[in-house]
Amino acid sequence: MTRAGNPGSGSDWPAALCAPVRNLPSHSRLRVALSGGMDSVLLLHVAASLFAGDGRLSAVHVNHQLQPNAGQSERFCQQLCDALGVPLDIRRVEVSGIEDSRRHSGGGIEEAARNARYQVFEEILTPGELLLMAHHGDDQAETVLFRLLRGTGVAGLGGMPRSRPLGQGMLYRPLLDFSRDELQAWAMENSIGWVDDPSNTDERFDRNFLRLSVMPLLKARWPSLIARIRHSAGACRESDQLAATLAELRFRQCANDQGALNTGCLANLAVAEQKNLLRWWIRHYRREPPTIADWPQVLNELLTAPADREPEIRGDGFAVRRYQGYLYLVPDRAPLPAGRLPLVPGQAVEWGEWRVTLSAAGERKSPAPDIRISTRAGGERIRPAPDGPSKSLKNWLQEKTIPPWERARLPLLLEVKDGNEEVVGAGDLWLSGKYCGEAPASGWRIVVERECN
Incomplete structure (x- = not known):
């Protein structure tokens, strides 16, 4: 469904909305991730009003080709960018794993589409480029609640970071301090149009269920819910940063010149510190720590198994292996050629x-x-x-x-x-x-x- 409004309309924007979009980290070029939805359309309007004249602004639209209105969304984004004088990069992707995802209540489709989208962003960003994404406070609250229900630590409960490296550039979220209602009010005030994604009303998706059925109940009971979750997420990010600082100190104590961890040094730490250091170490090498139900048992096996054993922790695309008193992070490799x-x-x-x-x-x-x-x-x-x-x-x-x-x-x-x-x-x-x-x-x-x- 396309909301009423001229794709290129919109005029003056409130100072409060412009400020976080104007005050961006240093960059050479600026891209806006444009889905055609309300929040990304509003972000593009504001960015265009501030930066369109200097030739550094462009937008990117990823067409997942999953919804009946995917072509309509793509055309709308092109018309909007033409009206605003913003170059648009359209990327069509094939989302893998769809059939398997449909057998699991649809949630896997959402994740597969997200992975495909971020892969595009990683591929196109060049050094010095900044990608703006329109995630807002409600998105942040849903992310924190979703991760809480799945079971996560303080890093996950910290929610989405405002900025992080992506590809050769950086991702930045300037709208995290605004609620969805605030953004929609500004959009409607200025009569801008957007396209609604029909999949956003499908409650088979866990995120949609949270947004449509759970969040309204929580907001009715606790009107300041979004602000409270934002505060808690900030506290979790601080705790995670402190844990990372401690892990880096321990790394300097326990690592050799090749970055391998001394098992004797690790064994002298409390289990919580062992786990903290190991997870930080894995992330240090740009890998994602595996989900492990019983960390104490795994750590004990890794550190105390007899010398003739080769204990390991398997992760996605890597393994943590022990050799002669040190732990090594070993990336998976393709098979070697057969024969000579x-x-x-x-x-x-x-x-x-x-x-x-x-x-x-x-x-x-x-x-x-x-x-x-x-x-x-x-x-x-x-x-x-x-x-x-x-x-x-x-x-x-x-x-x-x-x-x-x-x-x-x-x-x-x-x-x-x-x-x-x-x-x-x-x-x-x-x-x-x-x-x-x-x-x-x-x-x-x-x-x-x-x-x-």
Whole structure:
């Protein structure tokens, strides 16, 4: 449904509404996330009245293609932006997992659409760009209540942050201090139009049920509900910031130069501090801590299991693993190529997170060696010093305290000659003098590179 009003109408806006939109963090370009709904349309009007003339303002509309009126919303957004003189970037997305979501009361569709939308935002934001989103006080209250019902800690009860990094830019929510009623009153006063999303009335969605059935009852009983929740969320954010500060102090005490956590240091902390540090540490590496029902038991297993055990915590796309008294955050990796890959002169070979290149060195024109990349099979030996004895590769890696999950993915460089194989390289840990240095003895140089985690 499209509300009455000219898409481009609207004139003077109250100082109270303009102030948070005018006083933004430093930015080079400004984007407004425009759905076509009342709140985002109002935000675009205000932003256009303040910034449209300087050429830095644009809008982005994500069409999820889920609702019958999705095309109408897209056209409305285009007309609105044309009327306001604001460039519009329209992105159409395919939302995955819809059929499975319908079997679970619709809530999964909402989450899948949100994920697709934020993925677009992450992809388009460039350094220095600020994305404005029109979340308001009622949205914040619903978020806090929703998270409370799902079971969350102080970080979740802090609600949506006013700003946070997103992609290469920043996300900013200037309207969090206003209620939905305040924003709608200003919109109707200025006769601006907007498009209602029919899915917003479907109470199969948990957020809609809260908004339509629960919040009105709570507001009727406690008229200052939104302000009270905002106050409580602020207190939770302060507590979360203090917990993060404490975790960072403990991290400096317990971490080595590689950022791994010393289990002995961790064991000396109270369980609450162990959990706080571990969750902060996981977030420090831009991962989301897993939901764990019994943290004390998991932490005890992680810290006290016998040395021959390999306890771990699984997360989304990573694992926390223990090795020789330290905890490591290990990202999941794609499977390595099957079999052996030959090195072709001048062509980089991708081997999981590794890149290996064979190239001629200097003026010498010796035939290209037969070098192949493989994983360890067991029993390999290397000669770390040119004139020294050979050593078991397994023992050598253990002496260098290379964790087992790293050993399993280490690219071995095998030179095949006269039916025999010789290990001439082990990842970026060691390379035979025949293939490295200013003047490799073989006349060929091997370069091994590894991507950063």
